[in-house]
Amino acid sequence: MTSAFTPIQPDPKQEGARLRSVDLKGPAGRLEALLNEGAADAPYAVLICHPHPKAGGTMHNKVVYHAMKAVNDEEFGLRWPVLRFNFRGTGLSHGEHDGRAEAGDVTAALDWLENEYKRPLVAVGFSFGAAMALMGCCKDAQRPERVRGVAALGLPTEADGHHYRYPFLASSSIPKLFLSGDNDSFAPAAQLAQVSLCAADPKTLVLVPGADHFFTGHLEKMQQALAGWLKEQM
DSSP states (O other), X not given: OOOOOOBOOOOXXXXXXXXXXXXXXXXXXXXEEEEEOOOTTOSXXXXXXXXXXGGTOOTTBHHHHHHHHHHHSGGGTOOOOEEEEOOTTSTTOOSOOOSSTHHHHXXXXXXXXXXXXXXXXXXEEETHHHHHHXXXXXXXXXXXXXXXXXXXXXXXXXXXXXXXXXXXXXXXXXXXXXXXXXXXXXXXXXXXXXXXXXXXXSEEEEEETTOOTTOTTOHHHHHHHXXXXXXXXX
16 A cells, blocks of 8 residues: 555664553454553553555554654653554564454554553554554444544555545544645545545544655654644544
């Protein structure tokens, strides 16, 4: 679905002792994960989902990493705990890539966060991870109240000759952010605007001027938009 994903290594000066490895129990077995611990009084815990593993996407993807910083780093004023994980078949996670069943991995990660922190949750996803985050949160009829917001970064509407639609968003009252570059080749602005239009309120559409699918040269603007929406919405 996407390509040219560049892994980025954690910054020890920023993460230090606040970063720890976690093993999650997913539907297909172990899910490899990292937890960036936040402030003790943080009102929310956050899950961030990575892009398509078949194109090199992992929890170390640069957009995922910068999204984590926007939520966890004190520079942006939130300092919320953030869990990142590798989907099934990625890194040390068990199982094989499916393309849709990964929504169950999202649910498993949310279960872990809810049990660990006993507070409301927020989900963030990039590209394929955005699609899975929306599916895992907005189609969860059993526990819809536990997720208080979903941010979809670079949500794909077309890739490799396929078109992607999200009709289930029409019945989801969870606050939703659609955040993409206005030059995103996997989500042309007009198509993403249509997805947002068809989604139930509350929803927000933000297009970063000049940015491509990976927010190349515009990662800080992505971070500011994400952190700003979270502060306003939450």
